[in-house]
Amino acid sequence: MTVTDPVAIGQAVARMLDEQRFSDVADRFAPPLRAQVSATALREAWDGELARTGPISAVGEPVIELGGPGAARVSVAMTGERGGFTVVMSLDDAGLLSGLQFTSGAWEAPPYAHPDAFEEQEITLGSGSLTVPGTLSLPRGHGQWPGVVLLSGGGPFDRDATTGPNKPLKDLAWGLAGRGVAVVRFDKVTYAHAAQVAELKELTMAEEYVPHAVAAARLLRSLPDVDARRVFVAGHSMGGKVAPRVAAAEPSVAGLVIMAGDTEPMHRAAVRVAGHLASMSGDPQMAELLETVTRQAALADSPDLSPATPAADLPFGLWPGPYWLDLRGYDPVATAASLDRPMLILQGGRDYQVTVQDDLPRWKAGLGHRPDVTIRVYDADDHMFFPGSGPSTPADYARAQHVDPQVVADVAEWLLK
Numbered sequence: 267m268t269v270t271d272p273v274a275i276g277q278a279v280a281r282m283l284d285e286q287r288f289s290d291v292a293d294r295f296a297p298p299l300r301a302q303v304s305a306t307a308l309r310e311a312w313d314g315e316l317a318r319t320g321p322i323s324a325v326g327e328p329v330i331e332l333g334g335p336g337a338a339r340v341s342v343a344m345t346g347e348r349g350g351f352t353v354v355m356s357l358d359d360a361g362l363l364s365g366l367q368f369t370s371g372a373w374e375a376p377p378y379a380h381p382d383a384f385e386e387q388e389i390t391l392g393s394g395s396l397t398v399p400g401t402l403s404l405p406r407g408h409g410q411w412p413g414v415v416l417l418s419g420g421g422p423f424d425r426d427a428t429t430g431p432n433k434p435l436k437d438l439a440w441g442l443a444g445r446g447v448a449v450v451r452f453d454k455v456t457y458a459h460a461a462q463v464a465e466l467k468e469l470t471m472a473e474e475y476v477p478h479a480v481a482a483a484r485l486l487r488s489l490p491d492v493d494a495r496r497v498f499v500a501g502h503s504m505g506g507k508v509a510p511r512v513a514a515a516e517p518s519v520a521g522l523v524i525m526a527g528d529t530e531p532m533h534r535a536a537v538r539v540a541g542h543l544a545s546m547s548g549d550p551q552m553a554e555l556l557e558t559v560t561r562q563a564a565l566a567d568s569p570d571l572s573p574a575t576p577a578a579d580l581p582f583g584l585w586p587g588p589y590w591l592d593l594r595g596y597d598p599v600a601t602a603a604s605l606d607r608p609m610l611i612l613q614g615g616r617d618y619q620v621t622v623q624d625d626l627p628r629w630k631a632g633l634g635h636r637p638d639v640t641i642r643v644y645d646a647d648d649h650m651f652f653p654g655s656g657p658s659t660p661a662d663y664a665r666a667q668h669v670d671p672q673v674v675a676d677v678a679e680w681l682l683k
Contacts (some may be wrong), residue, residue: 272357276328276340278629280353283312284322294553297583298361298421299434299538300555303366303660306547311664317370319346326654359461363449364522368664369431376437376665376668378675380444391452391481398478399423400452403443404491412496412681413448413486414523415479416514417505420532421584422456427502431666434650436503447681448492450482468573469585470471470592479512483519496520503620504651510602512657523677526620526638526649527622529599529628533566533590535580535619542618546659566590599632608638610680612673614647616658
């Protein structure tokens with residue numbers, strides 16, 4: 267199936283949700299989304315919205331925003347007795363759901379943001395056909411501000427790392443800019459040019475991140491009100507994993523902030539995460555997913571992996587053989603240890619994707635002895651550094667919340683120090 271009629275797909279999915287046919291919706295998930303969200307998690311997120319709005323009384327017409335060739339973003343408004351929300355669907359070029367979010371309104375600035383203290387402007391990074399748009403947040407007044415480039419996690423994220431109603435990188439950018447740090451964040455090339463990147467058979471993690479991150483660091487260094495000696499890179503999740511690689515490619519980078527940076531090989535982590543979700547949900551679909559991910563991860567780990575291995579045979583179905591070969595040969599801890607630059611490593615205690623048990627010990631073993639490396643754990647925080655209690659689940663990300671204010675304050679203090 268190809269996306270010839272995104273309106274029909276949007277109507278069909280909205281109808282399934284209204285009829286609470288969550289397994290039917292999950293059957294339309296593309297492999298990367300299926301690896302993160304089960305029918306049970308979808309039901310929990312839907313029930314959470316209905317608890318706030320009451321039963322659905324009206325379903326709106328789909329609103330279409332075309333992406334690259336064959337792809338689209340579809341929004342459908344849901345009206346309840348006490349309020350409403352919007353179902354936002356991202357369709358891949360096969361007509362499958364690559365993203366599904368429930369948004370209950372526009373993002374609101376966190377209490378710790380001070381928008382009067384900075385100004386923002388649009389920027390463009392890179393060259394040629396793969397330039398990406400971004401945002402520069404610059405403190406008002408004159409000074410020699412430190413600067414930081416923000417990198418989002420794995421997958422086609424926008425500059426804000428939008429997840430449901432939440433924008434964790436925008437939280438961080440606004441929190442830092444209001445405290446006197448110049449910030450650049452940008453749409454990943456896999457988001458800005460999804461269809462074009464999908465045709466790149468030799469794509470690697472380095473090519474996905476490094477060119478635009480280096481361009482962002484150089485842009486910050488060129489600004490008269492930014493201290494060129496204090497331009498840092500802060501990465502979240504896969505962005506944290508790749509941050510040492512950016513610093514290795516750009517010697518001017520003054521240091522790194524690694525937030526929930528994964529150190530375990532990603533294909534093995536995918537099996538661990540799928541197993542965790544399967545054990546929590548009891549959903550048969552999650553058990554089937556665990557079998558699929560285990561098989562795909564074994565291929566990613568095997569000597570049979572080659573540049574010709576199709577993305578569909580590998581975890582998440584997003585990246586071709588060269589991507590996994592590059593990932594398999596990259597050691598983020600060893601790369602970080604080779605850098606003579608300060609680092610701040612942050613970890614959420616409730617994170618089930620990058621964990622205190624599996625990933626943090628590797629950072630500690632490789633870097634914990636260095637006086638210029640600070641490691642902090644926030645016991646109440648999940649993978650997005652949203653504070654809470656109890657086991658973290660994917661459904662939590664559908665609830666509007668903000669990055670932990672203590673995390674923002676600690677990063678700002680470290681950058682300004």
